[in-house]
Amino acid sequence: MSENHWENQPGTPPDVTPECGQESDGERLYLWRQIVHWRSGTGGSQCNPLIELDKQNHWSVMNGGATGASGWLLVPTDRKKGIECRDIWTHRDPNYWNAAWGYVRSPYGSPTTTGLGINSKDKRTQDQLHIHIATFQSDAKTYLDARSPSEIATTPGDWAKKLLTVPSDSKPGQVYRVLHVKDLATDNLFNLLQSNVVSSDQMGNQTMIVIPAKSGGFYVLNSDISLSQGAAFGTGTCNHLLKCS
Template sequence: MNDHRNAHEVPRRQFVALSGVVGASALLAGTAAAGTAVAAVRPESGERLPELCPLPPRPGHSPCPPAHLQSLCGSPADNDPLWNDVRYCTTGVVPPPPQGKPECLKTTANYVVLHGKPENTHNYLLSPSCRITGIECPFLETPGVENYWDDAWDNARSGGSVPVHYDNIGLGINSQGARRLDQLHIHMAGVRPSTQRRLQELDSMGRMATQPADWAKPANQAAITGRSGSAERTRTYRILKLRDLRQNLFTLLYQNVVRPAGLAMADQTLIVVPKMTSAGFAGRFYVLNSDPSLHNGTSTCDFLLVYA
């Protein structure tokens, strides 16, 4: 675990998200839209950050990670199977054999929706059209990056373009070590009714943060039981309740949990469970995070999500 943290320490300091700094996002968005390279300044130190977007983004696309981040975020020339699927959906480049052509359920300028495995009506993947390996890519915390979590919910919700047909919906991303595919993907799947009940119970007890700054506090950590195959597994999660997904969850996680505790983003898992009642979506989201630094923590979202 320390190897991951040490390997990413310097770049991650350089790419601290500036969304909380008044005016920084507007400045970066305006100059990037004009195709101008941006060097931001962190107010508390005066340290200049490297360019966020040295090349103008393609029309209709969010800026992609710059070339100097390829060692952390991947190269467009990589041969990852999921990245090959994304390239096929966005450019028509056929994946090499024996992979075969994927079914592109939805293709936009910013993301692609594909089937998960096994294929059914409650197991989908949302993946960026940019080359981004996963949660460890520091570009995900910068201003102006596409809000893939909000995109996933917009598609997975009832009435969405690729709705998850399950009583309770879950969105999740695995850590670097827990995933099989090295192209960022958010799972759009189901969660068990017991998970929804447990989260609402914790909500009623005040056992979750309502402000991102409190997310890492021990009082907002709780055990939730999920499943691995036929066996039940109980793991500890940090829980945050949000009204919407308009904020960048990667930024919130890094600024309020990972950086203060000296953890590594590469080790983190994130899970979003919309609060549901008999009337439908209740207008709140439970955002769960865990990693091996917690007692009985986990680096995978697979215990709570239902794929099969």
């Protein structure tokens, strides 16, 4: 086992589990079909949004999304439905979050204005795992940067306890669990969430957002509709904090 707990070597795909989907199941498969077209040798046309490919690590970067969302998407080239896919949070896959952050550079975005996010099963429009690489809401970052150290978890074991109602531009504040991490390379953020915050059967209901912190490192925000704080409630979509559409 490697020092950062990845059990597979990069580019070694695990067996597909039912939670991750099969090659041809489902209906919301625009992104997955682009991957299939590329693998079959029919991709690369103007209709295919795939703009960069890492064959060794089995992921791609796509422009926008099926509905014309702004920003970019990091999409595995192996079949992974979404956040409910057990393979992505059992240390059997590459580090998709760290990979996505590696693309936060020109022309994909600036580290000072760009965040990452993934929607819950019910809130996404595509059943192939995709991490949004998009501009974050400035109000949210300003608010998070102003929090005292005691308001944000610095260890995964405290993540579930640190609830904040985070404002965002033109939208009511939503409730998030907030963790600060020093980097995205050391741990599997999906695994940290499943191991410390929610049970396996609840992973499909989660949204996750990553925003760079002013002091260094990253805020990792998680929410689902079960959360509440005063009059505010949680959410299953990252769209409140990222300009994904």
